[in-house]
Amino acid sequence: MAAEVRLRDAARDILRHIGEKLDTPFSVRLWDGSVIPLGANASPDLQITIGSPATIGAIIRRPSLETLFRQYATGGIDIAGADMMTFIGAARAKRIKIKRRDLSIGYLIRRGWPLVFARASAVGAPAAAARAGSEADFIRFHYDLGNDFYGLFLDPEMQYSCAYFTDWSNTLETAQRDKLDMICRKLRLQPGERFLDIGSGWGGLLCHAARNYGVTAHGVTLSPEQFTFTQEKVRALGLEGRVTVELKSYEALDGTFDKIASIGMYEHVGIANYPAYFAKLNALLRDRGLLLNHGITRQAKANRRSFRRIGPERRLILKYVFPGSELDHIGHSLEALEAAGFEIHDVEGWREHYARTCRLWHQRLVANEARAVALVGREKYRVWIAYLAGVSFAFADGSLRIYQTVASKHRGKGASGMPPTREDLYR
Numbered sequence: 001m002a003a004e005v006r007l008r009d010a011a012r013d014i015l016r017h018i019g020e021k022l023d024t025p026f027s028v029r030l031w032d033g034s035v036i037p038l039g040a041n042a043s044p045d046l047q048i049t050i051g052s053p054a055t056i057g058a059i060i061r062r063p064s065l066e067t068l069f070r071q072y073a074t075g076g077i078d079i080a081g082a083d084m085m086t087f088i089g090a091a092r093a094k095r096i097k098i099k100r101r102d103l104s105i106g107y108l109i110r111r112g113w114p115l116v117f118a119r120a121s122a123v124g125a126p127a128a129a130a131r132a133g134s135e136a137d138f139i140r141f142h143y144d145l146g147n148d149f150y151g152l153f154l155d156p157e158m159q160y161s162c163a164y165f166t167d168w169s170n171t172l173e174t175a176q177r178d179k180l181d182m183i184c185r186k187l188r189l190q191p192g193e194r195f196l197d198i199g200s201g202w203g204g205l206l207c208h209a210a211r212n213y214g215v216t217a218h219g220v221t222l223s224p225e226q227f228t229f230t231q232e233k234v235r236a237l238g239l240e241g242r243v244t245v246e247l248k249s250y251e252a253l254d255g256t257f258d259k260i261a262s263i264g265m266y267e268h269v270g271i272a273n274y275p276a277y278f279a280k281l282n283a284l285l286r287d288r289g290l291l292l293n294h295g296i297t298r299q300a301k302a303n304r305r306s307f308r309r310i311g312p313e314r315r316l317i318l319k320y321v322f323p324g325s326e327l328d329h330i331g332h333s334l335e336a337l338e339a340a341g342f343e344i345h346d347v348e349g350w351r352e353h354y355a356r357t358c359r360l361w362h363q364r365l366v367a368n369e370a371r372a373v374a375l376v377g378r379e380k381y382r383v384w385i386a387y388l389a390g391v392s393f394a395f396a397d398g399s400l401r402i403y404q405t406v407a408s409k410h411r412g413k414g415a416s417g418m419p420p421t422r423e424d425l426y427r
Helices: 002-021 053-061 065-073 084-093 105-116 135-143 147-151 172-186 204-213 224-236 271-284 304-308 312-320 330-339 351-367 369-376 378-397
Strands: 027-029 035-037 047-050 077-080 194-198 216-221 243-247 257-263 285-298 342-349 400-409
Touching: 002 035, 002 053, 002 105, 053 065, 053 105, 065 077, 065 312, 065 378, 084 351, 084 378, 147 224, 147 369, 172 204, 172 285, 172 351, 172 400, 194 204, 204 216, 204 224, 204 243, 216 224, 224 243, 257 271, 271 285, 271 330, 285 330, 312 378, 330 342, 330 400, 351 369, 351 378, 351 400, 369 378, 378 400
Parallel strands: 027 047, 194 216, 194 257, 216 243, 257 285
Antiparallel strands: 027 035, 047 077, 285 400, 342 400
């Protein structure tokens, strides 16, 4: 008991010292139920909860974003009084800053020393951490959590990509249908055309294009879960013969298509593989055929070295959520497209649309917490809650971007065949 009291008192003293220098809207609740405000006007209801002395010990031994993330995922840290996005938003609104010189480092070391050695018996990395593997392995790691899990927060069309809000008050369902329609409009799909969807997901775009634009649609995916779901959807909608899907890599495709969509796919390809990727898409298109490339990017930096540096937030996503992914900046992506024989016609940024999409996904997943935990476990659920919240803020702030690029195969000189204006997109 004496040891437990010593650890509790050390934690209280450290937090009180830090709280004197901060002006946050929240408090910290320790494992014994005591509450320490981290600001003069901190709410006792908006709380960070600390499950044991071992949690503080882990943070002291390795003070990093990954440590905080791991402690949250495994339950060492929790939040109370608000969901993750609301909590982060409240913290950001205060512009919380603390400088090293404001703290008494000697005091923190003396009082925190007993906590350094506090360890839990089995608190480690979340069970969701990825290991090195092939592109197919990475795809399955991310997408094969089960269709039921994704169905908890996606729309009925199972669109796991940025929605398109013609009005910011639109529902996710409306915005995702509008996204599908905008893709088809940008590709100027016509009845009888052959349409290819690279990385076709759960088949929403394939079926929408066939039903509403009269195309013959074909898709490829590396996810067995998505493949099976798409096959069942095609049968349920009576689209056999008009929509087909294969469980294979785009690299193994052959044939000629009039239009191609690559939605959320080129993030998986790797920047070094762009020449081969875009050359393959070019080879699959007829001359003057259209490609729509829809993908997440990062902001360009002053030099290549700075751009290639991987920050702590990105490192977490690569390790626990989206292994094998790599984000380009839009300038280089356009350069790679042109080098592969494409002519660029249109580039549209959807950054704010994705910030809102991820916020809505987060809200829906939180609302289905019990079901999500039953399907994938509490750790995986908490990883995804943190992931969706963080990505939403990244898009809102601009550290992440997303663009839709329309390009045509331009084999020789002459007209592109594109309309003179964008008026047809908005009729």
